[in-house]
Amino acid sequence: xxxxxxxxxxxxxxxxxxxxxxxxxxxxxxxxxxxxxxxxxxxxxxxxxxxxxxxxxxxxxxxxxxxxxxxxxxxxxxxxxxxxxxxxxxxxxxxxxxxxxxxxxxxxxxxxxxxxxxxxxxxxxxxxxxxxxxxxxxxxxxxxxxxxxxxxxxxxxxxxxxxxxxxxxxxxxx
Amino acid sequence: xxxxxxxxxxxxxxxxxxxxxxxxxxxxxxxxxxxxxxxxxxxxxxxxxxxxxxxxxxxxxxxxxxxxxxxxxxxxxxxxxxxxxxxxxxxxxxxxxxxxxxxxxxxxxxxxxxxxxxxxxxxxxxxxxxxxxxxxxxxxxxxxxxxxxxxxxxxxxxxxxxxxxxxxxxxxxxxxxxxxxxxxxxxxxxxxxxxxxxxxxxxxxxxxxxxxxxxxxxxxxxxxxxxxxxxxxxxxxxxxxxxxxxxxxxxxxxxxxxxxxxxxxxxxxxxxxxxxxxxxxxxxxxxxxxxxxxxxxxxxxxxxxxxxxxxxxxxxxxx
Numbered sequence: 001x002x003x004x005x006x007x008x009x010x011x012x013x014x015x016x017x018x019x020x021x022x023x024x025x026x027x028x029x030x031x032x033x034x035x036x037x038x039x040x041x042x043x044x045x046x047x048x049x050x051x052x053x054x055x056x057x058x059x060x061x062x063x064x065x066x067x068x069x070x071x072x073x074x075x076x077x078x079x080x081x082x083x084x085x086x087x088x089x090x091x092x093x094x095x096x097x098x099x100x101x102x103x104x105x106x107x108x109x110x111x112x113x114x115x116x117x118x119x120x121x122x123x124x125x126x127x128x129x130x131x132x133x134x135x136x137x138x139x140x141x142x143x144x145x146x147x148x149x150x151x152x153x154x155x156x157x158x159x160x161x162x163x164x165x166x167x168x169x170x171x172x173x174x
Numbered sequence: 175x176x177x178x179x180x181x182x183x184x185x186x187x188x189x190x191x192x193x194x195x196x197x198x199x200x201x202x203x204x205x206x207x208x209x210x211x212x213x214x215x216x217x218x219x220x221x222x223x224x225x226x227x228x229x230x231x232x233x234x235x236x237x238x239x240x241x242x243x244x245x246x247x248x249x250x251x252x253x254x255x256x257x258x259x260x261x262x263x264x265x266x267x268x269x270x271x272x273x274x275x276x277x278x279x280x281x282x283x284x285x286x287x288x289x290x291x292x293x294x295x296x297x298x299x300x301x302x303x304x305x306x307x308x309x310x311x312x313x314x315x316x317x318x319x320x321x322x323x324x325x326x327x328x329x330x331x332x333x334x335x336x337x338x339x340x341x342x343x344x345x346x347x348x349x350x351x352x353x354x355x356x357x358x359x360x361x362x363x364x365x366x367x368x369x370x371x372x373x374x375x376x377x378x379x380x381x382x383x384x385x386x387x388x389x390x391x392x393x394x395x396x397x398x399x400x401x402x403x404x405x406x407x408x409x410x411x412x413x414x415x416x417x418x419x420x421x422x423x424x425x426x427x428x429x430x431x432x433x434x435x436x437x438x439x440x441x442x443x444x445x446x447x448x449x450x451x452x453x454x455x456x457x458x459x460x461x462x463x464x465x466x467x468x469x470x471x472x473x474x475x476x477x478x479x480x481x482x483x484x485x486x487x488x489x490x491x492x493x
Contacts, residue, residue: 065210065224066252072490080479083210084213116218116219116222
């Protein structure tokens with residue numbers, strides 16, 4: 001089932017950019033950091049939208065592979081892409097971006113990875129889709145789309161840069 | 175999500191023993207992974223929890239402070255606990271006591287053994303005798319895979335590719351595990367390798383491995399993108415296969431005068447520690463073409479990648 005097409009995804013991101021622009025504390029340096037890979041793509045798009053709204057900000061990408069609590073069970077499939085954050089995170093108001101918020105474990109890993117780089121002034125979480133089923137006490141500050149799901153469903157966020165097309169889908173797992 | 179589900183995982187090995195074992199795509203996977211680890215050393219907290227709760231033991235039966243430190247720091251940056259076996263072994267009872275020692279250490283709950291040993295084949299022997307991961311940090315004149323990998327990494331980093339590069343390995347090729355491992359790795363990744371040195375140290379037999387053998391350094395000097403200068407080993411100087419030091423320096427030493435006849439962008443590599451004034455003149459070792467210190471820095475990232483990958487293969491459930 002298609003939840004959003006290309007135009008819908010763009011409108012959702014525009015709305016999120018509005019909310020982030022309103023929440024950004026005036027005067028503080030702002031950073032936007034995407035979790036690799038699709039979060040990174042979304043963060044790059046949000047950055048352009050925020051700059052169009054007059055928000056100056058730094059941009060980075062976070063690889064959380066080494067911080068995952070299931071690293072010992074994902075096996076040799078783990079592919080390290082590397083963290084690329086060229087700015088000093090200290091004192092920045094940072095928006096962490098991921099595509100889907102599910103158990104909260106990726107975000108937990110990302111928070112650990114981020115604070116190892118320095119001490120940000122604050123970290124906020126922006127997700128395109130919140131599908132529920134949290135296993136950790138983590139919530140998002142900016143949510144594009146809230147979806148009620150069953151445990152057997154998979155939320156697929158597709159972006160041009162990785163998947164060749166834009167959209168959000170909900171599929172039943174076999 | 176950062177985890178890519180590939181059909182078939184590229185890396186499945188619990189041990190890193192010799193370059194001969196590795197396919198081209200496995201070598202490239204290590205280099206790619208090392209690239210991701212290089213960034214960790216630039217952080218304010220130079221540490222990731224990937225090997226947290228794991229134990230790495232360094233077992234060096236042959237002194238090499240720098241290689242041991244590099245492995246220990248790499249393990250620590252991955253969050254592993256590191257212990258160091260301080261024991262010199264008598265050469266008379268190598269095989270048996272090495273395995274005995276290793277089994278005792280393994281019983282303490284060790285996950286990865288890093289072995290440096292004067293006997294060729296000892297790392298392979300160890301890997302067949304213990305259940306934990308084994309990384310070869312140099313076995314006799316046989317292999318030194320992490321040195322080859324860090325050289326390949328440095329080479330790829332500064333030249334942007336390895337395929338088609340013209341590489342010279344100069345010096346005591348016959349007795350060098352660095353030369354053997356580098357040769358294997360370079361050929362697998364598509365470089366053209368020329369081995370340079372006096373006939374006693376660079377026998378024609380190496381042509382069978384796919385390299386060109388040359389005994390006249392000056393005649394071929396200008397051809398190379400990369401020149402890897404091997405260390406002259408002190409114990410070899412006394413032996414009959416080695417010319418006098420003066421003669422060696424005169425024909426095979428890299429100095430400013432020879433460097434001028436090289437390609438201007440030639441990369442001068444050396445596995446260290448350098449005998450200044452013998453295989454490498456001081457001004458060349460410290461000059462802009464030298465990658466010696468970069469090799470040391472990259473060695474850390476490459477060893478992090480190797481420790482990470484063998485541990486992943488051992489603990490992860492393959493898809």
